[in-house]
Amino acid sequence: SKGTGSWSGSLAVGSYSVTFGAVSGYNTPALQTAVVTGGQTTPVIGAYTNITDPIISGYVRAPDDSPISGVTLVFENNGSAPTDGNGFYTKTVNSGWSGAVTPAKNYYTFSQPKAYSNVTSNQTNQNYTGTYLTPSISLTSPNGGEDWQRGTQHAITWNSQGNVGSTVKIEINKGGVPNSTIITSVSNNGSYSWLVLDTLTAGTDYKIRVTSTANTAYLDESNGNFSISAGIADFKSYYYWDFDTDGSEGWA
Numbered sequence: 001s002k003g004t005g006s007w008s009g010s011l012a013v014g015s016y017s018v019t020f021g022a023v024s025g026y027n028t029p030a031l032q033t034a035v036v037t038g039g040q041t042t043p044v045i046g047a048y049t050n051i052t053d054p055i056i057s058g059y060v061r062a063p064d065d066s067p068i069s070g071v072t073l074v075f076e077n078n079g080s081a082p083t084d085g086n087g088f089y090t091k092t093v094n095s096g097w098s099g100a101v102t103p104a105k106n107y108y109t110f111s112q113p114k115a116y117s118n119v120t121s122n123q124t125n126q127n128y129t130g131t132y133l134t135p136s137i138s139l140t141s142p143n144g145g146e147d148w149q150r151g152t153q154h155a156i157t158w159n160s161q162g163n164v165g166s167t168v169k170i171e172i173n174k175g176g177v178p179n180s181t182i183i184t185s186v187s188n189n190g191s192y193s194w195l196v197l198d199t200l201t202a203g204t205d206y207k208i209r210v211t212s213t214a215n216t217a218y219l220d221e222s223n224g225n226f227s228i229s230a231g232i233a234d235f236k237s238y239y240y241w242d243f244d245t246d247g248s249e250g251w252a
Helices: none
Strands: 014-016 032-037 056-060 072-075 080-082 088-092 097-104 108-109 114-119 129-132 134-139 147-149 153-161 167-174 177-187 189-197 202-211 219-221 225-227 239-241 249-251
Touching: 072 088, 080 088, 097 108, 134 202, 153 167, 153 202, 177 189
Parallel strands: 056 129, 134 219, 147 225
Antiparallel strands: 014 032, 056 088, 072 080, 072 097, 097 114, 108 129, 134 153, 153 189, 167 177, 167 202, 202 219, 202 225, 239 249
16 A cells, blocks of 8 residues: 555565565565565565656757747647747656657658657657658649540649649640630649540640649649540531432432
8 A cells, every 4th residue: 555564474584585566656666685584584675656757858850950840749649749939849648658659740741750668767859850841733644645535534633742722723735825724723632534625626735734823833734745636526427318319319
């Protein structure tokens, strides 16, 4: 039990190992040895001390060593902690905690999460490096060499990183000259299904351009030309039943 206590009893001469039972919230004293000689016993004292929950702390900095504030350090099954203006974070965890710590902030990538097992002492200088994602858009299809028929459906695809905005504008150029706007604003989710219009002139000098609606400096277009060719609808045949003056008839 908590507090002080004692035990007495008759023991034969010899050497004995003394262990202390676990008490919740306290550190258990180490194994000790009691020596009995000539009726005398060496006193054995075990001191229980309060368990102090450990602290994990460190800094999150950019590659140039400048601090990154507003980073959330997520402690697996143990809450989270933010970085301050100096990029410093601190978090008290339960003694014996095991899990991973993962930093997160929009438009940043970070060094690998740190894994911990049975943490019972303070862990300092648990530092991370964060890299800001420079805003950019990269068109991936059509990117040159494709042949898309009029009247067919195709996916226009792109990648984006950083704070380029939530929507983009998609246009089509022909011979380096703007031809038409496919859509003025669509979700920046990396893909748009486009029906190639029958009204587009067949040609081999088309490019697609994707532009951020939040900042037109963020854009990309096809690396090379792609083709738009005549579709099935362009090869319609018309038939009618012909009654000729000579009395003959048939499909014409």
